[in-house]
Amino acid sequence: MTRLPRSLVPLVMLTLGALAAPAAARNKDVSTPPPPVFQAVLDCKSVADPAERLACYDRTVGAMATARDAKDLVIADRETMREARRGLFGLSLPSIKLFGGGDSEDVKAIESTIESTYPARDGQAVFVLADGARWKQIAGRPVYAKRGDPIVIETASLGSYFAKVGKGQNARVIRIQ
Incomplete structure (x- = not known):
């Protein structure tokens, strides 16, 4: 087994740490607490006296x-969250837990x-x-689509998208603003 020179050990450790960080962040539970106004309603459940509990619910609701x-x-x-995610499909957005993302x-x-x-x-086609979403063809043979043609856009490798238009015309596409 070959040993690393001592001068490279910190660099290797730093590289391994950098590679492991995204995986650790992905597996980390990033659940956020509910908004205070909602938490107040949940807290009413623990009130023992029925009259006080009802008053708590009335006040917090x-x-x-x-x-x-x-x-x-x-x-x-x-x-509603599914529809919002469909509407945002293909757009580059920051990584936030909006609409139940993740x-x-x-x-x-x-x-x-x-x-x-x-x-x-x-000269490339824009669909x-x-x-109202607009998608631009970026690769493939020219796609000749007309109004009313069905289109299926799927995620492809490396963050790209693949469109199947009409009766099987295929193209690589990107979402444009």
Whole structure:
């Protein structure tokens, strides 16, 4: 077995640490506590006296409704979060736990129809989907799509996306703003 020179040991240790950090961060539970206005409602459950517990619920639920009306608290069900993630599919966003991000329900593909197409400055096709999202072809043979054609866009390797348009025309695409 070959030994490393002493001068390289710190560099190797630093490199291994840098490579292990993303994996450790990915496995770390980054659950955040609920908002205080919601936690106050949950805390009412531990009040022993039924009359005091009811008063606690009335008070805290009222505060929660006020926060919701003031848009300080947003309440969304799982389906609303799924739709939001579909709408953001393909956009480069910071890594935050918005709309339940980071769970096992990440969007891997979307299905839609083409609303319109137009050529970009470089001559590649831009597809406007029914929801207004715009995707630009970046590789592959030219795709000739027309309004109403179905399109399926899937995640591909290395953060890229692959589109299947119409009756099997394929292209590598990117989401544009």
